[in-house]
Amino acid sequence: MREIHVSVITDMVERLCIEANTHLPQDVKCAIEGCRAREDGVIAKGVLDNIIENYRIADRENVPICQDTGMACVFLEIGQDVHFVGGDLREAVDEGVRRGYTNGFLRKSVVADPVRRGNTGDNTPAMLYTEIVPGEKVSVTVGPKGFGSENMSAIRMFKPSAGLQGIKDFILETVEAAGPNPCPPMVVGVGIGGTFDKAALLAKKALMRPLGSSHPDPFYADLEKEMLEKVNALGIGPQGFGGKTTAIGLNIETLPTHIAGMPCAININCHVTRHKTEVL
Amino acid sequence: MEKRITLPLTEELAQSLRAGDSILLTGTIYTSRDAGHKRMCEALARGEELPFDPKDATIYYVGPTPAKPGQVIGSAGPTTSGRMDAYAPTMMSVGARGMIGKGARLPEVVEAMKQYSGVYFGAIGGAGALLAKCIKKCELIAYEDLGAEALRKLYVEDMPLVVIIDSQGNNLYETGRAEYLAQTNA
Numbered sequence: 001m002r003e004i005h006v007s008v009i010t011d012m013v014e015r016l017c018i019e020a021n022t023h024l025p026q027d028v029k030c031a032i033e034g035c036r037a038r039e040d041g042v043i044a045k046g047v048l049d050n051i052i053e054n055y056r057i058a059d060r061e062n063v064p065i066c067q068d069t070g071m072a073c074v075f076l077e078i079g080q081d082v083h084f085v086g087g088d089l090r091e092a093v094d095e096g097v098r099r100g101y102t103n104g105f106l107r108k109s110v111v112a113d114p115v116r117r118g119n120t121g122d123n124t125p126a127m128l129y130t131e132i133v134p135g136e137k138v139s140v141t142v143g144p145k146g147f148g149s150e151n152m153s154a155i156r157m158f159k160p161s162a163g164l165q166g167i168k169d170f171i172l173e174t175v176e177a178a179g180p181n182p183c184p185p186m187v188v189g190v191g192i193g194g195t196f197d198k199a200a201l202l203a204k205k206a207l208m209r210p211l212g213s214s215h216p217d218p219f220y221a222d223l224e225k226e227m228l229e230k231v232n233a234l235g236i237g238p239q240g241f242g243g244k245t246t247a248i249g250l251n252i253e254t255l256p257t258h259i260a261g262m263p264c265a266i267n268i269n270c271h272v273t274r275h276k277t278e279v280l
Numbered sequence: 281m282e283k284r285i286t287l288p289l290t291e292e293l294a295q296s297l298r299a300g301d302s303i304l305l306t307g308t309i310y311t312s313r314d315a316g317h318k319r320m321c322e323a324l325a326r327g328e329e330l331p332f333d334p335k336d337a338t339i340y341y342v343g344p345t346p347a348k349p350g351q352v353i354g355s356a357g358p359t360t361s362g363r364m365d366a367y368a369p370t371m372m373s374v375g376a377r378g379m380i381g382k383g384a385r386l387p388e389v390v391e392a393m394k395q396y397s398g399v400y401f402g403a404i405g406g407a408g409a410l411l412a413k414c415i416k417k418c419e420l421i422a423y424e425d426l427g428a429e430a431l432r433k434l435y436v437e438d439m440p441l442v443v444i445i446d447s448q449g450n451n452l453y454e455t456g457r458a459e460y461l462a463q464t465n466a
Contacts, residue, residue: 041460043442046302047404050440054410064345064355067408067428105354107345107428117315119427148360148383148405180453181360181383183405235461239382239404241442242456272406 002136003083004280006092009076009140012278013096013126016142017072018104020276021064024055027210028187028273031248035185044243048185051238051271066272069106070144072097073204074126079135090128098122109147129201143208143275149182149268155200158262167192167264168227174266175231175247180240183270185248187211188231191265194255202253203267208275211249220252227252249273284438288336289378294397297443299450303401304438309338309380311432313359316423317367320431324370331422331431338378338401339371343428345408353418353434355408358382361400365389372396380441390449400445402452414439 029052036048058065074093084092101108101123108123127145154174158166171190178186191202214221228250237243248271257263285293287307297303310332312320320330341361345354361368361381368379369392377398382405392398403411417435424430444452 043300043302043456044460050404050407050410054404054407057409057413058355061409063348063351063409063412065409066406067343067345067355067357068359069345105346105348107343107354109343109428121427151360179384181362183382233464235457235464237457237460239402239442240384240453240457241402242458242460244460270406 001081001083002079003085004138005086006084006089007086008280009089009092010096010099012140012280013074013093013142014100014103016140016276016278017097017100017106017144020142020274021069021104021106021144022058022062024058024065024272025210025275027212028248028271029055031211032185032271035245035248039238039244041237041243043241044238044245047238047241048245064106065274066146067107068109068146068148069101070146070274071110072123072126073143073145074128075141075143075208076128076130077133077139078130079137080132081136082138093126093128094124097124097126138280139277140280141208141275141277146270146272149186149270152178152182152268153203153266155196155263155265157196158264160260160262162262166262168230170264171227171266172230172234174268175236176234178268179236182268183272184236184240185238185245185271187269187273188247188250189267189269190250190252191267192252192254192262193257194263196263198255199263199265200267202255203265206251206253207267207269207273209251209253211251215252215254217254220254224250224252287338287378289338289399290336291397294377294399294447297399297446299443299446299452299455301443303441303443305401305441306437306439307435309340309378309434309436311340311342311344311434313341313343313429314363315426315429316431317364317371319423321367321370324374330374332433334371335375337376338380339376340434341379341381344412345428347418351412353412353415356412356415357408358403358405361385368392372398384453385445390445390451393445393447394449397447399443399447401441402444403439403441411439
């Protein structure tokens with residue numbers, strides 16, 4: 001049994017909130033720069049140049065890449081041999097978010113009630129997911145999620161007869177409907193299978209997977225490649241002004257599902273696809 | 281080629297701009313987003329004055345991050361304009377003809393733009409650190425309780441924008457994509 005004081009989690013979450021919001025992951029930078037090299041429209045190239053200049057400024061000056069510093073999505077993978085001491089784990093995570101968003105000069109974008117609104121003032125609560133895994137390590141991932149893109153996401157409960165074509169059409173339909181709103185070039189996270197709620201979580205997790213990595217099953221790895229090409233053939237382009245680069249990545253995550261269903265969720269993210277992981 | 285323009289956005293200046301024009305904008309603009317627009321439109325409905333003179337004014341749909349010590353403003357890129365569609369025609373009806381944001385607008389907003397010679401400028405969504413560099417002055421003028429959504433008066437210099445929808449209703453989101461697809465399929 002390994003004991004971990006919850007204050008260690010608070011410190012990690014604080015640091016990860018700030019770092020994720022100021023330094024874009026290398027895989028996302030590589031994807032954007034690769035697309036810039038292939039783009040040939042004047043406006044499209046100009047937009048991508050500005051996007052690259054923007055994350056370089058953020059890196060250099062330690063300022064947020066985007067003003068929407070998001071809701072703090074926090075994923076904890078907790079080894080089953082770990083025992084947390086010194087306080088409440090959820091409160092420790094929220095305290096990390098509170099400190100990160102305050103000390104890091106990040107925007108507080110969370111309202112206390114979905115209908116009656118009212119800013120909580122410290123960006124809490126975190127959207128917290130915990131998973132128990134073998135071993136005695138703890139992996140902490142913070143993925144700040146902006147809502148310009150979150151608002152363009154969709155979920156559908158397909159009949160199994162809709163098949164692969166149903167999913168392909170749904171992906172294209174969702175990206176088409178999103179159009180210029182989610183700050184393209186976007187990242188498309190697709191979750192297929194499980195239940196209604198699990199499909200949505202898979203789609204979110206797909207956004208945390210490095211761009212350029214593939215689904216381990218060649219069937220889905222090919223589908224990722226095919227659908228990224230088809231999304232880019234829509235021509236929406238950087239910022240929706242037309243061009244080759246509508247998406248810089250498309251990741252699919254899957255789970256077994258029920259004989260009666262085929263849930264499919266699509267979580268859209270912008271070019272500021274942020275996530276940072278540390279293992280304790 | 282980029283066109284340099286200086287505010288206020290007079291009717292004549294507005295009518296000279298065309299969808300697809302790359303602009304470097306200089307002058308005074310005002311920030312507002314969801315909650316601020318709701319409050320301003322409620323004030324107008326009660327017959328009250330707005331916290332700023334809306335004549336020929338330009339509104340930037342933005343909720344910046346807090347300024348770090350020594351900064352004028354934090355990161356300050358545009359938010360999705362569609363959420364202000366419910367308020368934009370009212371704002372144009374009292375003279376605020378310029379809008380800076382990102383994303384699609386409803387047909388009724390475009391109709392109001394034709395009626396009042398409005399212009400919808402796009403700033404690059406997600407480029408908040410870059411856009412903050414163009415903001416030289418920032419003054420909080422109303423609705424402080426709204427935090428990031430409070431109303432601010434900004435002075436910007438050479439802010440890089442693209443005209444997305446012009447006062448005739450031409451729309452770069454439609455024409456830019458159609459041109460790209462026409463080239464690709466040619």
